[in-house]
Amino acid sequence: MGLELKNLYDDFRDGETIKAYAKIIAEDAKKLKKPINIMEVCGGHTHTIMKFGLPQLLPDNVNFIHGPGCPVCIMPKERIDHAYVLSMQPDVILVTLGDMIKVPGSKGSLQDARAKGADVRFVYSPMECIKIAQDNEAKKIIFFAIGFETTTPMTAVLVDQVIKLGIANIFFHINHVTVPEVMVELIDSRDIHVDSYNNQIDAFLGPSHVSVISGSKIYEKFPKEYGRPVVVTGFEPVDAMQGISMIVKQFVQERCELEIQYKRVVSYDGNLKAQALIEQYFEKISLFRWRGLGNVPDSGLKLKDKYATYDAEVLYKDVLPIAEIEDHKLCICGDILRGMAKPKECTIFGTACKPTSPVGSCMVSSEGACAAYYKYGNLI
């Protein structure tokens, strides 16, 4: 019998195992000297935690802070406007991933652009761009690339293929961002736009898929230099419960370490080939503006200058808006992302701000903290 897809998740959703971990966590948590706040950095974890109702299983002294790791959520409005403007250019087919299509910028969403006649398509794999380019030789295909370390290699492979195959009608608008830099920012804000604050984060649940690419090594500095334990954790509920249990144990045993829960895939070094490919085509930009958080040093990527002929941000420089657009002043996403507030403390949560009409970053995608609370969370 071969490996089936369900083998990859069935055991990791087993009710009895989840209950067993809940019991272990509850026992260990009795020994905690003070309550702990665990930040799950990634929106995928937020989704798992809320969808499977995990906070209902945890004792009162173990809390979650929902982090900024949702690539759609953290895109500032001016960059969404870039996508909108690009899609409206003559002979352009704008291609992007999944729910990026729904997010409204100041001019509307890509869905609105499509309703006005723009050719906007979403793909599951960036490699689909090649087929679209071949079927539409007279058009310019702009791949609006978003995502963390997990999706960056797929864009890098597409860049690699476009260059090697000499495809002349695919261009890139790069919005890739990186996880460790924003974690540093959350602990130790250096943003000139934001007043000083005390973050509430005691430990991190590290996203496993990021470490499949980048290895667990990217988190080494957090226990060592910042005194925050990190457990690289998978996305099924059993994974998440085990990851939480490992963090609680570290506090009980007064350890502060980098550990891997998701040992079945993640290694210390990660996927070196993917890292090399990213290195080949991309370089860091000094500042990337995160929606809700502001400028974060070294957290974004761009195409290297020698590939500027493929860079839609360079080619369409004259039509792309540059002014920064802030969210409504009632929106408290910045505080939510820093763990200083919960979605329900926001005055516009569920009223003026809903998944169908999002005001701030945490509501725009199903992986955002507010959207997850809105969809699943109201029983807690």
Place this chain on the structure above:
Amino acid sequence: MTKNITIAHGNGGEENNELIKSIFYKHFENDILAKSEDAAVIEDGKLAFTTDSFTVSPLFFPGGDIGKLAVCGTCNDLAMMGAKPKYMTCSVIIEEGFSTRELEKIVRSMKKELEINGAIVVSGDTKVVPKGAVDQLFINTTGIGQIEHKGITASGIKEGMSILVSRDIGAHGATIFAAREGIELESALETDCASLYPQVKALIDSGINIVAMRDATRGGVSAVLNEWAKSSDVCVEVKEESIPVQEEVQGICEMLGFEAVDLANEGTFVLAVSKEEESKALKVLQRTHTTSAVIATVSEQYKARVILNTSWGTKRFLDLPTGELLPRIC
């Protein structure tokens, strides 16, 4: 309402409801329309009357085509009101250049499905439009059925009743998604597209009192349950592990970040009966699909809401799907 109509306004979920209410119901307002059932019940409860348009892409998909869908869709809406489909109309809008052979293939599959329902097409219309005005072929069908089981309504569900699904869910939505441009997954999946009248007849013949019945098309099972919870002002409590989902469908959901309860079906219905008739109804349903199951009970815990109970003791609300169904990024 937003200034322009977007794809989300046709999703069978929240935005779709808003569009219908704020424009169509506002101007067409009348008592029959206001009931908002699958089919309108007219002539003192003797007849059911409904219409549906079909714009599916691709036109041919594993397990069916737009023709089969066009007959099933309308006949199923009639069957869901306890009616036997009798007379239909068929209007087609064809893009110039469309293959005659494919058109005939589609019409042949309509004929086959009409025979299963015992219905006939008695009137029709054809329009041909310039290239680009429609995507290959759109079909509208309207149907009239004779009601054989009276009193089926979304507002009659009461505390203690049981809710069943007629088979494993989400096959149509998953099949169409896997076949879509830009996804192109290979799978052995087939749509569930089928005429439901034979199953409804079996339920009626066995003397079961059908309280509510609805085919879970756009918006999936979650849309039906939410609508029922609201219409009957009750709480529908779903036992998550009892929802039948075949492996391929679950696999596609895992990959793309969907939930099977949100996916469209074209031959799957949800049924509400009294607790006493639960096992009898299940037996009748299992004659056609062994995967049919009792998935929920009705309580008063959270009125007008649907909640999902997990096997590890947590619960959450199951809401109407919103927006266009799009894969999650990671």
